[in-house]
Amino acid sequence: MLESLKGNQKLTLLIISLASFMAFLDISIVNVSLPTMAKYFGVTTNTVLWTILIYIIVFSSFLIVFGKLAQQKGFKKVFLAGFLIFITGSALCTISTQFHELIIFRLVQAVGATMFSGITSAMVLQYLPKNQRGRNLGIVTTIGSMGLALGPLLGGYITEYINFHWIFFINVPIGIIGIILGHAVLHETDKHPGSLDLPGVVMIFIAQSTLIFALNKGLDYGWTSTIIIGSIICSVIFWALFVFRESRADEPLIDLNFLKMKDIALANAANIFSNMPFAGAVVLLPFYFEVVKGMSTSQSGLILTLMPVAIIIIGPIAGSISDKIASNRVTLIGAMIGVIGCLVLSTLNPSSSLLYVAMGLLILGASVATFNPPITKFILSKSPSKYRGIASGLVNTSNMIGNGFGTGILGTVAAMVVYTSVGPSTSDKLTPALVSQGLDNAFLVGTVAMGIALVLIALTLYKKPVN
Template sequence: MEVPAALSAREQKLVLFILALSSFMASLDSTIVNISLPTIAESFHIPMSEVSWVAMSYLLVLSGLLLVFGKLGDMHGFKKIFIAGFAVFTIGSLLCGLSGSIDALIGSRFVQGIGAAALEAIGPAMIAIYLPKEIRGKALGILATVISVGIAAGPIIGGLLTQYVSWHWIFFINVPIGICAVLLGMKCIPQDRHPVKTGAFDYPGAVVFFFALATLLWPIDEGLSLGWTSPAIIGSFCVSAILWVLFVFRETRCNDPLCDFDLFKNKNFLAASLAAAAMMLAFAGVQYLLPFFFEGVMGYQVYVAGLLLAVPSFALMVLGPISGSLSDKIGSRVLATGAAVFAAVAFFLISLFTEQTGILFIAGTLLCVGIALGVFFPPNMNQILGQSKKDEEGLGSSIMTTMKNVGETVGIALMGTIALFTVVTNKNFNPNTPVAQIPMEIIVEGFAVAFIAAAVIAVIAAVLSAVAEDNPR
């Protein structure tokens, strides 16, 4: 994608504003849903493993289509994809709010995920295209701040709506925001002057990638319910492995691949991308489990749990722009590595939570999580985007976002499985037992093991960040 003339300062601000609005909408939706999952599970009388698909269905489609929309953005221009994504996301939100069954809700979340994939795939790439390199880190920091505002507002708004109105309204709230965003995007985003990258679209590669991911996530989430040695679980893992091999084989031999694997030959790009995936895996798993812990173990009301889950975002608001600007000046490697180590410490402290833990200690620990994430993600994104090839910014951006979202999706499935596995093996509970029927001390034990696993994964993210050298393009 080429823009022949640099945008004016005003045009740059307009583009950044609409991108910030999309980031706010996506981040608001993720956290506003998580805080309501225990209530949704109770409403439909379903176990934790089943309600997790309200989050995972969205993330599965999001992760599976990011490469698709990144490639389409490079081929046909960013504006059309971006505006269409907003429209589909808004329609999906309306359908979610109208859902009267768990199956309808999960299906509507698939629709939401399609729209979100279009938004997230090319958002960072539009920064790389329209904004000069000298302020790219600062712009990414601003986006991190906006995302943190959405993350902070999500649990608070979601908790209040769920507590005093209905969980359906956590989705209806997206509709007016989405309508405004579509109108603003049509007016504010510049027309694609030279869309651009020619070639055929790799539809077979897109299909194989989606089902490779789906057949990996399903057995991770359902292994306890069906049995890890059941034919369905083993078969799904085998199918997933075969599909991943086919995907790599296809992409390395296709004339116009969906994913350019040459990028992964760059050690810095690969290490930074894996670090982002690892950090999102750890954080998403913790975020998924904490509402169940706060409401099931601590006995907090939904809005109180929402306030606690908003704590990390306040640190993100402050530190996102600062960290992004620092990465422009001193590089990203030291910042990202140190932040990942700090995150590991914070996740370990969360593993010490019990039903007697004071609320001030809980809030302080969650603040440390926010500090770690606020310092980590802007320089990490700067590391990754700096390695993208010219005219493939959409692809580089979508690969980066895909890695993070795959990490997030796997994190929800994996951490939930770890927590339930501890419960099942220690006390021989049925994995399909509703959370409300599991004794409190057993839940605490399972959550602690999962949170320690998150700390270990954050250490891996630190090692990967240390490997990735600074080499901005």
């Protein structure tokens, strides 16, 4: 009976979207449960943050690695193995009784998520019709955004009314369904035999993990602290070693000739800059809502869902439009919308109406929806088929780097307003005026970042993609 499902396009899209949903759900579902976890395991607030950080580090460090592995071993094999590892890690997180156990099992979970989510974009091109790539990428991106949006809501409900362990268990039955359907529906893709450059894997892991650590913890430890400066120096050294290694390896993890393709390089750079304002908004706007507007945490979270709502509505539409006109033209429109959204958010003050704030959030969300699916289609379509696994991982890696830069840079810009006015360690002295000024400065930087993304994508060529 299951054999009759082989190649079913609707089920294929469902499976790929499910993978995107689960990976991003588990980035955000843990956040609201952190205080409960800290109390349960008897650890400090800074320590419990490793529950999130370990997932992000692994997720961002191995995307390219598993993209390469999928090209060598076949997309179906890596995709289904990722699901199996993910639900195994999730089940182990559910029964963890010590904090170190949770971190180890969370790492296992992240490895599985990286295996299947890192190749979702490439799978759209491999398994689904060419003339619907933009639409389908828009749907996959939208479902991933739903995971990010629903994570805090589901996590809060489960933690309050059941037990925080169950935020991990919900992955298990969904993952089992994904494995069964994936085995029945997907066919194996062409393989490109070769060896995995293990020294390159180690180098990119150290380079990427130290960079992500510095970007995520710079505000906590201080940008001039030994650990942050050391992490940045370490990242630079290992990125240099990685490039040196890849230029000489017989079987490089990334063929540097691929990265030398002008449009690929420009589009991925634009992707980094375009993700910065969105990440900054998620981190900074709760301070505006709670300190300036006097809202509760739940009210703040509810308003922030306006950005994912805009993505959910507009993402598939933008993707479909990119099937009819050049996808980088659609992306250019997304960057223009992003500039407008950042400018609106850079003018917030204590007297700004909630309607005005909501307008800024919806515009910024519309920018993400109009930028991300078409830029993903553009990069993958420009990539020769033998590089599509790597290209998919590269797109997701640039997303994660952009999120890291957005959190680190925009957060620091906002914090500097407080620091220069009342000094360090003054969270209890935050005033509506200081928070508003910090937010405005941060989104002016976000405007510049989105403007750079606009220029970079404008430099790409409007010509028929390589298929």
